[in-house]
Amino acid sequence: MEDTIKTKRMSWGRRNAPAIATAGPVSFWMIVFVLLPMIYVVVISFMSRNVYGGIDFTFTLANYKEMMEPLYLKVIWKSFKLAVLTTVICLLLGYPLAYYIAGKPSATAAKLIMLVMIPYWTNSLVRLYSYNLLGATNGPINNFLLKIGAIEAPLDLLYSDGIVIVGLLTAMLPFSVLPLYTSIEKLDKSLLEASKDLGANAFTTFRKVTIPLTMPGIVGCILLVFIPSLGMYYVPEALGGGKVMLIGSLIRNQFLVTKNWPFGASLAILMILMTLIMMWIYTRVASLDDLEEVF
């Protein structure tokens, strides 16, 4: 009896040995470091905080109710608004740039893509801080405007939503150009000519042929810009002087400052839901594998 079990187990083991040896470590890592913690976040979001800053393991919906308070709704709405604006501007700047690069011969295009990526390799916080220097009350922009007489008193350029959007753009722009470039580059140019031959003007061709065919890139860009924008708490911290509060900063504070894990977890769930909606939209227009081509 014992023998048969042993041989059975051996044969299962031997049959699956290559799969276990290769996919085993990655599976283990993903389960322990991604799946289990994620499930834990979901569970904790339905718990409450006890007086010691620990977790009280009784089911409650209080965290989700707390989220509906005007104070938090305002933060959530503002993060959403800034992320949408950042994404739209990224598309408006990134699409023409990607289109321009895709029109170049491949060796030049590779160099230009490199030029887009290089700034990403400098510390993002130091780059962001540059805007603090540029926009300071006695910084170059204000000095210049004062000198030419365009303004009489220095403008308050910092600590505003506008500068946070500029900061998010600085951090995100390379990521919008890459997926757009990949899909524009794949575009079959003969289809554009066909459209032109059939009498469509440039704008109609762009709207009816180019845009639909590059839709995977556009949605990929939205995915890669919108979702991270929601969570980048260091951008408002470096530029908004902590005056602009985003959902990412709110979550950070629940974990590192006030120690209210359950409420922080429920805010994280809200973010995950937003992400899932975006992913769902993405799979409507393109397959997930298309996103892989970006990397």
Added chain:
Amino acid sequence: MKDRVGRIERKKRSFNLKMTIFSLIVFAFIYLPIIVMIVFSFNDQKRNYYWKGFTFKWYEKLFTDSDLIQYLWISLAIAVLATIISVIIGTIGAFGLVRFEFKIKKLINGALYIPVVIPEVVLGIALLMLYETANMPLGMAAIVMAHVTFCIPFVVIIMRGRLAGMDQSIEEASMDLGANRLTTFMRVTLPMLVPGILSSCFMSFTLSIDDVIISNFVAGPKSTTLPVKILSLVKVGLSPEVNALATVMIAVLILGLLLNSLTQAILKKRAENNVKSYF
């Protein structure tokens, strides 16, 4: 007819010109913060607020007595370790996920997308909760493991692409010639994957070295990476020394890229000459 062609040609040219100008403006926007960063690394002021005067002293301080350098070393050590671990696990894992069927394959494939698509802050809190629940101390090891977690998916994605485009008959030939699976993987598959492995290393290293959000959660009070240190300094105002360090780092990177393309050009030319000498 000729007139119409001329008009279209002119229109095309003016469109191209507009595109070039627009692209130049976007590039200017991308590079503006870098230029400001470099300029202010020469600023003669203790903390950067406005331009006071030109000095080299921050570069001198950087190479003689700097407390920033130690954070750079920590960051580099973490990035190297995280790169090695994630590239090994990710490369072998991609091979397993492409070539074999097993029960939880779908689950793992799904899990691999999570770190790529969710906001970093969510993964940060999830890992912090994992460490605290498992009573694991925060610090170097915790940061390395966190970085491995967000690097692996990118490695798998890159390697899966390479494996899919690879000619499997070469591996079959190796097995037909008597090599076992392991020998075939080590001596046939792996060498063919070298370009993919290199770009995986590059990707992991860049992701790790610039990470602020996730490291901030798991760094703990004692060991801090350079970006996390800079985040804590940003609130009080950055010293020009930080700018100097960032400038040196970008200079090293650009130099590396230039050297790389130069050696490749030389190798290509030499290869062409070699081919020519055969005839």
